[in-house]
Amino acid sequence: MKILMVCEGITKYSIIAQPWKHVFELSRRMIKYGNDVQLLTNSADENAVYDEISGVPIIRVKKGKFFFANKQLLKYLNDEKFDIINWHGSDAWSTVHAWRLRKKLKNNIVWTLHSGPLSLSDIRNLKFTELPALTRFWNNVSNAICPSSVLKKWMCLPQIKGIITLSQRLKMYLVRNGIKGDKVIVIRSGVDIEKYDPTTKNKMASSKNLLKFDKDSKVVLYFGHPSPFRGLDTLIMAMREVKKSFPFVELLLLIRETGEKIKWLKRAADKMKNVLIVEGVLEEEILISYLSLADIVVLPFRFWPQVECPLTVLEAMAMGKAVITTYSGAIPEIILNGKNGVLVPPNDPKKLANAIVNLLRNPSQIGEIGYAARNYIKRFHDWDVIVKDTLYAFSKFME
Template identity: 30%
Template sequence: MKHKVCFIGTEITPSNDSSFVGGHVNTVVALSKGLSKLGWKIHIVTTPSRFLKNANFKFPWAEFHLIKPKGSYSSLEYNINFLIGAVRAIENINRCEELDLIHGHSGYFSTAIIPAIAKKKLSIPALFSLYCPARLFPSPVLGDKYGIKLLSESLTRIIAVTTNVKKSLLSCGVKSNKIELIPLCFDDEVFNNRSLSDDSSEPDSLFRKILFVGNADRTKGIDIFLKAAKLILQKYPNVRFIITLHEPYEVIQNIRALASRLLGSAVRIEGVVRNMAKLMASVDIIVVPFRSTEGISDIPLVILEAMAIGKPVIATEVGGVTEVIRDRENGLLVKPDDVHDLANAIITLLADPGVMNGISKNAILSAKCFQSTEVSRKLNALYLKIIDNKD
């Protein structure tokens, strides 16, 4: 008989075409596929995506249970609605199928309230994966550390996706024997250097292309990217810049106007890309100029996906990024909020194809331990250990 686990998290949105809607979201989807292949039945309690309006929630590897909270995303009303709806959904699933485990996923520890309540009501082991340095809510609040410590005691295990996240949990007083270190993962069926290749048939295939993936939040550093791009064009006029944003249409239009003023026809702005893997394969360099990873995946997933395809990544020295990128070996590291440092790093790669090729080869090797196949095995081993009461 199959073991059964229920994942909980907002906007966990699957796609057939590697659409990117967020780091931990794509990780949860990849994990559910991997665990399904290992014999698990997966239930996912989630909310509709703000960006993929017509997402298909019917997949053979998971059963989705949609909660439609009232209020705007991240508002108090929205979160309370999701909490109540998610706990009810878990109770209904368990009534029909008797779950073995409950597993919450988020960048904020407050979401752990859902698996903690479900554990208390149903006496089922509950885990929580934390994807960025520990805090209860998007904005720091008085008693953050105490709240995290108290909530952690109601959970069976807490999974930290990086050593940096683990350290932040320990600094809140979370017991070390409660914490497991299991990294983020990417879907290695989609993101790999075997099935993808550059598409020279694209209209701008004669140009060197540099990609930014993210949103308009200041933390993501799109302003730094645009300013660095302007400097690059002065030295390399044959470079083209591609920016993909999971943002509402009006926000994309505003960014498009700003980018056009700075870069003219050398920039292309897109919304949610329906085939991120194909787009990544078509560019030369991927830039991740985050100012911080707080409230975001501690290792931006786009870094791992790009490395798996064999694309050189330039990223800032923030959060858990330095746990995966070794400067000038499998990527380039730059200082956050530094336009000139970023521009110089891009020039380093454009000027020396040998350096670029060496980094690409090393990146492919470094990404292997983040493959969903590998990470799913680690999570499966932890699940079975907990179920068998051998922990």
């Protein structure tokens, strides 16, 4: 099958984060399955530039002030050699691309929508002083004010044969806005289960010594950005309570920032014992090595508007870890409370502390939850499963 994947912002640096990682990995693995895949993205150059990242052919076309330049874009969108054009948009407004080109667009498109609107329930756990930072999620804010009539008009263009969303929550948002349910298929994001493999722990047997942790100590781990949206401040408060019952538990914080942005965190950590902050953790191999040391992974999101489940949750589950997280965004679609993870309300240090203490007191439950988490990821989030489901969706939509 000849497939053109379309997504703005693809670079060798952006593909470590969503949604670009999803688009790139999907492209790379469809090639592995014998498909002829090219990835179309934007460039600052006047003429089309041909590139390659890890075996994935990249076509870079000129970007206008806000969108792709129409002339270059249409050249590829109307190329009859492609069986499928899969356009990835970060929000509902991204379909304006197709709307602008509707009179000249000849080929059919399968649209993949990665995020949806911001709702009042999403932001109720934020402090008033944190609200200005929501500008980082401008696409979710803009979705919230997108009239349903406009959304329906754009999404129901005859050239758009089907829509893929990364969560049931996002599918229901589209259905509520007048999109027919049989036109929308939910296919979640994937995890490299061979790379995120619990047996890595055997290779890291001496790591606790290197980190000066007691070999018998329990390790609670957090990884990601230090944004207050991710509830890191809630975790710090919760750990003060946890240490009353387990004074020697280790708190390992893998923070994808350095310098000024984590000064507040260092000040808070200085007031506690047995806390280690590792700054700037980005490389997967390093992350996996640290994840292998954790007994419990805590990701206490206060706010998650991106609609799909956070990749950090999926990666920790793939490593067979007992994950404690919150009822935020699409996380409850993945975590079955008490089965393959533990869910607590956002922004509630006391309940988070209780959840951590309960697991620390029940080592067998840590193992059972981690085992179930790994099996869940293998069954529903292995990239081989995601690729097969995506190719099936392409065939179904183009019948």
